[in-house]
Amino acid sequence: MKTEERSSNSPRVRILVLGMINVGKSALTVRYLTRRYIGEYRSNTDLLYRQTVTINNAPVEVEIIDVSGETRDSSFPSEQVQWADGCVIVYSITDRLSFQYATEALDNLNKIRAGGASVPVTLLGNKADLAHLRTVTEDEGRKLGARIGCPFHEVSVAENSTDLYAAFETLLNETKNQLGKSRKFSVTKMIGTLISSAKSHPPPVPQGGTVVVCHKSDLHKSRVLKRRQNFTATASL
Numbered sequence: 001m002k003t004e005e006r007s008s009n010s011p012r013v014r015i016l017v018l019g020m021i022n023v024g025k026s027a028l029t030v031r032y033l034t035r036r037y038i039g040e041y042r043s044n045t046d047l048l049y050r051q052t053v054t055i056n057n058a059p060v061e062v063e064i065i066d067v068s069g070e071t072r073d074s075s076f077p078s079e080q081v082q083w084a085d086g087c088v089i090v091y092s093i094t095d096r097l098s099f100q101y102a103t104e105a106l107d108n109l110n111k112i113r114a115g116g117a118s119v120p121v122t123l124l125g126n127k128a129d130l131a132h133l134r135t136v137t138e139d140e141g142r143k144l145g146a147r148i149g150c151p152f153h154e155v156s157v158a159e160n161s162t163d164l165y166a167a168f169e170t171l172l173n174e175t176k177n178q179l180g181k182s183r184k185f186s187v188t189k190m191i192g193t194l195i196s197s198a199k200s201h202p203p204p205v206p207q208g209g210t211v212v213v214c215h216k217s218d219l220h221k222s223r224v225l226k227r228r229q230n231f232t233a234t235a236s237l
């Protein structure tokens, strides 16, 4: 970890939120960070959110990348996975294809884990409030989580689901502990070539919080600049 990148001495945990288009990744991320639901929030770009949260009475700087389904040019965003310390895989219980995507993503992550890099993962079945439109049973989600060996929860981002907050915090805690043991991908960590364009509605900033929304292309540029000029530049909305 480069000290010049850090705005504080608290540990930093990087989380990737991954899933098919329209499963609720942006809504989930904003819900966790702000406790608010932005139903009309539309996204056509990857965004990185940064906020300091308290875990086990200690501050932790959390970075969450919400990978937009629209900008993904391949089925599995390997560079973002390399960047991440932990992953949330999301599908919608109303969308069978999104469950298949989550299954493949978990299998890919498992291969990475088998290769020696420990990446804590949590599986979430979103839109539990739409049970009447369900095409994926809870049992299928539970079995998938058990097969991969990761926690599984059905949640509703639209509702104030406490399971969602608990799932995030368990993942953050596990990831933080994992990082304490060893940092993975120390050489290959990079943002990669991530596409950026403006979101139509920036997410709300929580009262007393420090959410910073970064276009990842800007972050990538800033890293290049840092390497060349020891210069920090982070775009915020």
Ligand SMILES: Nc1nc2c(ncn2[C@@H]2O[C@H](COP(=O)(O)OP(=O)(O)OP(=O)(O)O)[C@@H](O)[C@H]2O)c(=O)[nH]1
Residues within 6 Å of the ligand: 019, 020, 021, 022, 023, 024, 025, 026, 027, 028, 038, 039, 040, 041, 042, 043, 044, 067, 068, 069, 070, 126, 127, 128, 129, 130, 155, 156, 157, 158, 159
């Ligand atoms: N009913 C219901 N709708 C939800 C829930 N979570 C998200 N949505 C809706 O699902 C749609 C997609 O949500 P997004 O957060 O934009 O989904 P996304 O996965 O980030 O989509 P992309 O960025 O396009 O990949 C929006 O209309 C949300 O309001 C939920 O728990 N219940």
